[in-house]
Amino acid sequence: ADLQNHATDALPLVVQAISQLTALVQG
Structure with a gap:
C-alpha cells in the first residue's frame, strides 16, 4: 500500500516528464 501511494x-x-520529452523530440 505504501509503494502504491508513492507511485x-x-x-x-512522470506524465509531465514524458510531455516535456515529447515536446523536445518534436521540437
Whole structure:
C-alpha cells in the first residue's frame, strides 16, 4: 500500500516528464 501511494504521487511527475520529452523530440 505504501509503494502504491508513492507511485500515485509520482505519476503526475512522470506524465509531465514524458510531455516535456515529447515536446523536445518534436521540437
